[in-house]
Each structure stands twice: as C-alpha cells, then as structure tokens.
Amino acid sequence: MLNTLRAWSRHTSVRLTTAFAAGASTVLSFAPYSLWPIYPLALAFALWQGRTLSARASGYYWLSFGFGSFALGISWVHVSMARFGGLPLLASLGLMALLAAYLSLYPALAGYLLQKLTPQRNGVLWRNLALFPALWTLGEWARGWVLTGFPWLWGGYSQTQGPLKSLASIIGVLGLSFLLAMLAGAMALCLSRRYRSLAILLPVLALAVFIGPRVSDIERSGERLKLVLVQGNIPQSMKWQPDALWPTLLKYMDLTRPQLDADIIIWPEAAVPAPEAMVADFLENANRVANLNDSAIITGIISQAEGNFYNSLIVLGNQDEKHQDSADYLEGHANRFNKHHLLPIGEFVPFESLLRPIAPLFNLPMSSFGRGDYRQPNLKALGYKVAPSICFEIAFPEQVRDNLDPDTDLLLTVSNDAWFGESNGPLQHMEIAQMRAIELGRPLARATNNGVTALVDEHGNISARLPQFEAGVLTAEVPLVTGQTWFARWGQAPVLWLCGLLFSLSLLGLRRSPKARQRRALGTKPL
Incomplete structure (x- = not known):
C-alpha cells in the first residue's frame, strides 16, 4: 500500500511538473520571441496528456500549466515592486507568484469543466474541437474583466506576428484564441493517431486567412x-x-x-x-x-x-x-x-485604509487617481x-x-x-x-x-x-x-455567444448522458 502511494505521488509530481514546463514554454510565443507555433503545440500536449484524468486532477493539472505560463510570462511585474515599490526581492517575487497563482485559476477551471462535461471517451471530437476552445476562450474573457481584469497573455496575442493575425479584424484577439485552442485540439487528436480533423482544419484556416482581408472595406x-x-x-x-x-x-x-x-x-x-x-x-x-x-x-x-x-x-x-x-x-x-481603466496599486489602492500603512508599494506617486x-x-x-x-x-x-x-x-x-x-x-x-x-x-x-x-x-x-x-x-x-x-x-459578442452556446450544449449533453439518466432514475444527485 505504501509503495502504491509513493508511486502515485511520484507519478502526480512528474505530471504536474510536465504541465508547468508546457505552460512556461508558451511565453516564447509572445514578444520579444514571437515563436507563435509553441502556443498551440503546448496546449495540444497538455490536452493530450490530461485526457484520462478525473475532473479534480485535471483542475490541478491545468492550474500547474497556468502557473508555468504566468509565473514566467508576467515575471516583469515584480520589477516595479522591487525597484520602485520599496519591497525586498523575496517579497516582490512572492506577490508576483500570488498574482500568477490567481490568474492560473482560469485555465484550472477550464480544465476541470472539460473533464467534468466530457467523461465519455466517445465524445473526444466534441471535447477537443468544440468544448475545449469554448472553455479556454471564456476563461480568457473572464480573466479580462473579473476584479477590473488582467487580459495579459491572451493566446490570440501570439498571432501578432503569426499567419492568423489578419482574422483579428473580423473576430478579434479572443477569436484568435478560440482558433488556436481548436487547432491545439486537432493536434492533440493527432497524438492519438486521429489525423482527419487537422487535415480538414488547416486548409479551412488557410482559406479563411486568404479570404479575410478581401472582405474588409478598410482602404x-x-x-x-x-x-x-x-x-x-x-x-x-x-x-x-x-x-x-x-x-x-x-x-x-x-x-x-x-x-x-x-x-x-x-x-x-x-x-x-x-x-x-x-x-x-x-x-x-x-x-x-x-x-x-x-x-x-x-x-x-x-x-x-x-x-x-x-x-x-x-x-x-x-x-x-x-x-x-x-x-x-x-x-x-x-x-x-x-x-478610465485604472491600474490597481499603481493608480488606485483597493482597501487603501488597510493597505497604505503596510509598505511603500501602496504609496507610489499618483496612486489615488479619479x-x-x-x-x-x-x-x-x-x-x-x-x-x-x-x-x-x-x-x-x-x-x-x-x-x-x-x-x-x-x-x-x-x-x-x-x-x-x-x-x-x-x-x-x-x-x-x-x-x-x-x-x-x-x-x-x-x-x-x-x-x-x-x-x-x-x-x-x-x-x-x-x-x-x-x-x-x-x-x-x-x-x-x-x-x-x-x-x-460587432466586437467580441459573436465569439462569446458561440462559446456560450457550445458550453450550454455540453451541459445539456451531460444531463442527457446515460449515467445522468440512471442517477435521476435512482433519485440520486450527480456529483
């Protein structure tokens, strides 16, 4: 029994470490590196590796992925706190890590819901090509407005130098995030030797990139x-x-x-x-x-x-x-x-009567703007x-x-x-x-x-x-x-409505699944 627990713990640690590394690699997709293919590749690998996890384990897995992405991607945040905010280096790094941990909750929730809503293996196409892109995009959107929002490192920004960038004039950066997540889903299917989705999706994307600029009336x-x-x-x-x-x-x-x-x-x-x-x-x-x-x-x-x-x-x-x-x-x-959109701490201090006495960080010049x-x-x-x-x-x-x-x-x-x-x-x-x-x-x-x-x-x-x-x-x-x-x-509305529709259909499908019907027949509640 003890050996089994040790093996399970070792396996879990390796899996979470791998997820962290995959998330950290996505930083290379953004400026100044702009190696955009890394983003869908990292998502595809994480999606494939986490395909058999329980909903709870999937949440932790994607939490680790997100922490790797944000801990490296927004590491610059600590510079202002250490150099100009009067905080020791360890304190500034700790606060930066807390911010990264908070931002990681959004991919963690997406990963949890992904496994919760598609527990059956026969729904893998829907899971990879519809639900995952919807959940990933909704998570990025939510991260952009909850608690005033921090929409940094949205996946679509990796396409600023990429081949899909012209489509942003139609579907916006969140629409690009959706397409990248869908591309990652198709690539993950390839790792399971299912190549048809990618073979169809790539020509469709190429055609969209070709047609997109030609339907614009910008001149x-x-x-x-x-x-x-x-x-x-x-x-x-x-x-x-x-x-x-x-x-x-x-x-x-x-x-x-x-x-x-x-x-x-x-x-x-x-x-x-x-x-x-x-x-x-x-x-x-x-x-x-x-x-x-x-x-x-x-x-x-x-x-x-x-x-x-x-x-x-x-x-x-x-x-x-x-x-x-x-x-x-x-x-x-x-x-x-x-x-209008003020920067927390830098331009306004929430709960300032409590925070301002704590450290010079909360008393930066001009941190009380209207x-x-x-x-x-x-x-x-x-x-x-x-x-x-x-x-x-x-x-x-x-x-x-x-x-x-x-x-x-x-x-x-x-x-x-x-x-x-x-x-x-x-x-x-x-x-x-x-x-x-x-x-x-x-x-x-x-x-x-x-x-x-x-x-x-x-x-x-x-x-x-x-x-x-x-x-x-x-x-x-x-x-x-x-x-x-x-x-x-039209703004972001069409993309968000599409994501909401796909999410709702997944909820409806889960409710109509055989296991759900069996639980209702027995009078029990779903977990």
Missing part, C-alpha cells in the same frame, strides 16, 4: 498625417521629484522645437508630471508656440476637477483646421481625455479625430472599440513603462497595441517615456520605432484610412 484615403512622437527617457527615480519638474518640461520642449512643422506632436503619459494648475504658464507658452506653427501637441498630464486628480491627455495648440483662429490655452478645457468616463469623445487635434487610451487601457479591446468613431483617424496610446525596466513587459505591451490596430483597422501611434515608442499601420505592422532607453524623436507621415472592420462593428 487608404490618400491623405497623410505628419506625426512626431517624443520619447523623453526620464529616469523613473527622478520623474516625480519636484526638482526635476522644470528640467523635464524643458527637455520635452527642446526635443519638440525642431519638429514644429508636424501636424500633431505627441508626448507620453504624464510627460508633464504635475497638476495642470501648477504648470499653467508652461502650458500657455506651449499652446502659443503650437498655434503659431499650425500644429497641435497632445501631452500626458495630471488634471484636476471636482476635487479629484486624473491621469489625462490634453490638446494644446490648433485643435481645428490649419490657419483658423486658435484659442488661447484655458485650464480645464473640454478637449481632453481622463483615464476614474474618467468609460465613453469619452475623441480628441480633436488640427481637425483630426484621435481615439486615445492611456497605458493599461490599450489591453481592453472592447473599451478601445467603444471609444472609436466611424470617422476616427488615429488610435493613440501613451505609456510610461519605465516602471518595468529592461524586462519583457514593455515589449508585450507593444504587441498588445499592435493587435488593437488590426482589430479596428486604424493606424496607431504609441508614445512612451522610454520605449517602445512606435507607429503601427492598419494591419498591425510596426512602420517606425525608436530604440528603447534613449531620448529621441520619431517623425513619420502616416497614411490615413477609411472604412470599418467587422470587429469594429
């Missing part, structure tokens, strides 16, 4: 917008120091002055690291300079209204067409955007319409979509990823921004403090970028487009 209008993105490269340790305020402002103006012939000049998140009222003279001067040169400046700043501070973007200079009378700078003017409206008007700059998002917000496809107008000219996201040092975090962030450009069929500008500052075309390709960790100016003429993608019209 270039022939108009070009001259943009300038300024990367200040202000050290995070100095950014909020009072003595560094004016050197920071002067640096941005010095980098901008030679580029005033541009249409729109963009400074990154909190490029002006002070409340608007404190720097009114500087803003008035910048407004005047932009007006005189028939240009506009969009800058990140801290604004204040009704007793709340906001992480904001404002427009200085010419807000309407060129050569029209331009208004003087007016503090609190309406042509602004206040960040929340802007979910839907806000596009910014107007030189007559162009710009749909903005600040930092973390670009990771929420429905929010960005809901703030897009049919005549929006440009997607804009600004950020300060200096919090995460030389880690993969900023590169993953850039990858996420590229996916928004594909989904919505609009060029995108991303201005950051220290990188990645880049311009992205309507197909998600980076057309120009600055090196990280250097002060610089990126100048380019951006082709504008007309039209609307399918995703811009």
Whole structure:
C-alpha cells in the first residue's frame, strides 16, 4: 500500500511538473520571441496528456500549466515592486507568484469543466474541437474583466506576428484564441493517431486567412498625417521629484522645437508630471508656440476637477483646421481625455485604509487617481479625430472599440513603462497595441517615456520605432484610412455567444448522458 502511494505521488509530481514546463514554454510565443507555433503545440500536449484524468486532477493539472505560463510570462511585474515599490526581492517575487497563482485559476477551471462535461471517451471530437476552445476562450474573457481584469497573455496575442493575425479584424484577439485552442485540439487528436480533423482544419484556416482581408472595406484615403512622437527617457527615480519638474518640461520642449512643422506632436503619459494648475504658464507658452506653427501637441498630464486628480491627455495648440483662429490655452478645457481603466496599486489602492500603512508599494506617486468616463469623445487635434487610451487601457479591446468613431483617424496610446525596466513587459505591451490596430483597422501611434515608442499601420505592422532607453524623436507621415472592420462593428459578442452556446450544449449533453439518466432514475444527485 505504501509503495502504491509513493508511486502515485511520484507519478502526480512528474505530471504536474510536465504541465508547468508546457505552460512556461508558451511565453516564447509572445514578444520579444514571437515563436507563435509553441502556443498551440503546448496546449495540444497538455490536452493530450490530461485526457484520462478525473475532473479534480485535471483542475490541478491545468492550474500547474497556468502557473508555468504566468509565473514566467508576467515575471516583469515584480520589477516595479522591487525597484520602485520599496519591497525586498523575496517579497516582490512572492506577490508576483500570488498574482500568477490567481490568474492560473482560469485555465484550472477550464480544465476541470472539460473533464467534468466530457467523461465519455466517445465524445473526444466534441471535447477537443468544440468544448475545449469554448472553455479556454471564456476563461480568457473572464480573466479580462473579473476584479477590473488582467487580459495579459491572451493566446490570440501570439498571432501578432503569426499567419492568423489578419482574422483579428473580423473576430478579434479572443477569436484568435478560440482558433488556436481548436487547432491545439486537432493536434492533440493527432497524438492519438486521429489525423482527419487537422487535415480538414488547416486548409479551412488557410482559406479563411486568404479570404479575410478581401472582405474588409478598410482602404487608404490618400491623405497623410505628419506625426512626431517624443520619447523623453526620464529616469523613473527622478520623474516625480519636484526638482526635476522644470528640467523635464524643458527637455520635452527642446526635443519638440525642431519638429514644429508636424501636424500633431505627441508626448507620453504624464510627460508633464504635475497638476495642470501648477504648470499653467508652461502650458500657455506651449499652446502659443503650437498655434503659431499650425500644429497641435497632445501631452500626458495630471488634471484636476471636482476635487479629484486624473491621469489625462490634453490638446494644446490648433485643435481645428490649419490657419483658423486658435484659442488661447484655458485650464480645464473640454478637449481632453481622463483615464478610465485604472491600474490597481499603481493608480488606485483597493482597501487603501488597510493597505497604505503596510509598505511603500501602496504609496507610489499618483496612486489615488479619479476614474474618467468609460465613453469619452475623441480628441480633436488640427481637425483630426484621435481615439486615445492611456497605458493599461490599450489591453481592453472592447473599451478601445467603444471609444472609436466611424470617422476616427488615429488610435493613440501613451505609456510610461519605465516602471518595468529592461524586462519583457514593455515589449508585450507593444504587441498588445499592435493587435488593437488590426482589430479596428486604424493606424496607431504609441508614445512612451522610454520605449517602445512606435507607429503601427492598419494591419498591425510596426512602420517606425525608436530604440528603447534613449531620448529621441520619431517623425513619420502616416497614411490615413477609411472604412470599418467587422470587429469594429460587432466586437467580441459573436465569439462569446458561440462559446456560450457550445458550453450550454455540453451541459445539456451531460444531463442527457446515460449515467445522468440512471442517477435521476435512482433519485440520486450527480456529483
């Protein structure tokens, strides 16, 4: 008996370790590595290896898979806590591990339900090609909104450089996650020597990739917008120091002055690291300079209204067409955007009366922001319409979509990823921004403090970028487009309805299974 328990324990440990390794390998599918085939291969292997497990064992198996994926994939989170949050390295790693463990609950639930709803081996096609993709996609969607959401490392982002990326303009990044999970299901069947599903699915996907761009009505209008993105490269340790305020402002103006012939000049998140009222003279001067040169400046700043501070973007200079009378700078003017989706701990502290006294981490600069409206008007700059998002917000496809107008000219996201040092975090962030450009069929500008500052075309390709960790100016003429993608019209709803339908059919099938009917006949409850 004791030997049997030892063998069982050893077997379980090996299985969980293998699941962890498979999950960890998925990190290579995302930036900066972009080895996209690894993602469906890892899912396929895990799906095949866990095919005979009980529902409970399957939950633990996929928990280990998820922990491997997130522990490595979001390891950059601890950098901000250790380097700028005042926590010892072990504490920051421990908190990062807790976050990874929480995120792992979603694949664990998917794995548990997968085995619970398909206990019979004769339903393997439905299990692999319908239920698993539905559960995996619903899990990713839930992870993107529960507790304000953390939609990082969604499987679909691995296709930003992959062959399926054009389909995001139709089905979005969650739709790509569904297709990858279905592909993984077909590959898992191959490991059981059942090749027909993959032989059918691959040509269908190839045909969809061929047809997808041809059903889009996105086309270039022939108009070009001259943009300038300024990367200040202000050290995070100095950014909020009072003595560094004016050197920071002067640096941005010095980098901008030679580029005033541009249409729109963009400074990154909190490029002006002070409340608007404190720097009114500087803003008035910048407004005047932009007006005189028939240009506009969009800058990140801290604004204040009704007793709340906001992480904001404002427009200085010419807000309407060129050569029209331009208004003087007016503090609190309406042509602004206040960040809605705030970052927990960094921009607001839940249960702050309890947490703030614990550690410097909970007292980071500007960690008490107010929340802007979910839907806000596009910014107007030189007559162009710009749909903005600040930092973390670009990771929420429905929010960005809901703030897009049919005549929006440009997607804009600004950020300060200096919090995460030389880690993969900023590169993953850039990858996420590229996916928004594909989904919505609009060029995108991303201005950051220290990188990645880049311009992205309507197909998600980076057309120009600055090196990280250097002060610089990126100048380019951006082709504008007309039209609307399918995703811009319909969003995530069709994919989520499909996943909900497949899940519901599985529940109905389980209820009608022979074992369920036998339990009901005997008057017993299912486990």
